[in-house]
Amino acid sequence: MKKTLLSMKNISKGFPGVQALESVNFTINTGEVLGLLGENGAGKSTLMKILSGVYTPDQGEIYLEGNKVLLINTKEAQKFGISIIHQELNLLPFLSVAENIYIHSLPRNGINLNRKKLYRDTKELLDELGFHIDPNAIVGEMTVASQQLVEIAKALSFNSKILVMDEPTSAITEQEAKKLFDIIRALKKKGIAIVYISHRMEEIYEICDRVLVLRDGKNAGEGLTSELTTDEIVKMLVGRAMTSIYPERNYINKQKEVALEVKKLTIKGVIDNASFKLYKGEILGFSGLMGAGRTELMEGLFGFRKKDWGETYINGKKVSIKSTRDSIRLKIGFVPEDRRQQGMIGDFSVAENISIVVLKNILGSFKNIKFVKEKMIADRYISKLEIKTPSSKAKLSNLSGGNQQKAIIAKWLETKPEILILDEPTRGIDIRAKQEIYKIMNEITRMGTSIIMISSELPEVLGISDRVVVMARGKITGEYKKEEVTAEKIMKLATKGV
DSSP states (O other), rough: OOOOOOOOEEEEETTTTTTEEEEEEEEETTTEEEEOOOOTTHHHHHHHHHTSSOOOOSEEEEEEEEEEEOOOOOHHHHHHEEEESSSOOOOOSSHHHHHHTTTTOOOOETTTTTTHHHHHHHHHHHHHTTTOTTSSSSSGGSSSHHHHHHHHHHTTTTTTSSSEEEEETSOOHHHHHHHHHHHHHHHHTTTTTTEEEEEEEEHHHHHHHHEEEEEEHHHHHHHHEGGGGGGHHHHHHHHSSSSSSSSSOOOOOOOEEEEEEEEEEEEEEEEEEEEEEEETTEEEEOOOOOOSSSSHHHHHHHHHSSSSSSEEEEEEEEEEOSSSHHHTTTEEEEEOOOIIIIOOOOTTHHHHHHHHHGGGBEEETTTOOOOOHHHHHHHHHHTTTTTTOOOOSSSSSGGGGHHHHHHHHHHHHOOSSSEEEEEEETTTHHHHHHHHHHHHHHHHHTTTTTEEEOOOOOOHHHHHHOOOOOOTEEEEEEEEETTTHHHHHHHHHHHTTT
């Protein structure tokens, strides 16, 4: 019989100019997986930071196993058995698995590290969890999926009763996600409660017993996943029904005007003789499993990664691309997969991020930046793309993920690209922001820009692409037109030779 493990009652939290949470109620039971849903900025992170002791609430009470508790810091939360695994893993890459797991309480022989006990304790914990990982392995040399298991083991080394997982599948393959779900089910059987935060609806239905939805810092609804339809959950998320998040596309190009042609692009050991065409005004989806080489192919095309061989033609003319500067000059833009590390400068303002690629266009006679012009450009895109920000002067890192992504897209739109490469354009953003990104994609292709979209989400590939190219192990294994493509056909090509 499951019993209530944790209750958060009437939790409110405000920051200057923002009421992040208002009288939120939250409960989780022993051995339950609770899906915590909400758009970016709905209050999920703030609520979990209160639960993990990062923030203290302005008002409200927290009860653990019926007893009122004060979580004044993260150590206090860990003492009560509450651990959080962040989307950006928090491990020390140069240390071993064992050192990372027990960094908080390394066993000692006097002043020296007791390596035998450290190895033994780690091995016992990993064996108990069923994780086949060498305690002496260096974390930085492991896959992201294995690092995630180390994070789980580290969290459970505190004898955790409640485990918060924030977008745990955002950087792992579909097969690795299935293994993670098996681990979550095993943890459930041990009575551990798991708060599962994700924007992927199919995962919510597969792994969560119940969902709780936040909207604008308030409770918007909850219920058993087995009793809720997708439409009902979406209505809780956005406050209204959404018939489809994918806009209708009327892509018709009878002339089949080729905007880009790539012939036999090769990066030794990574990409093998990749050839494809991109037509004007088209959204060309690239699908495949993680490690298939999709990102590496586009980095080679864009000049970010050195290629060993290959020819590139734009509008029928052979061009030489040896650097990203060449690509920008040739009207090619690239929105990278890792927006925080590669796509933006978080401490710069929204305006500075949008204008950074076209700085030469806003320089005065003495090479000084014309800030009025910079603001005008930013304000135009803030309005056009509906970027939610207090002003163009706000730090980009303070915006939600979806609004950060729109600002990065705005940066490339200002270069007036003829070809725009989007690598995982909606990763980690909410359903409303996804729909807004799709509308932007629809609009710019209608104006003649051609888009290459890399996506690991099959519904997205099927929903927005005009054609789909599939890759496996560094090779293009086939392509399909929109009217003939299915998820099964994509997976067959994506696993070819794997």
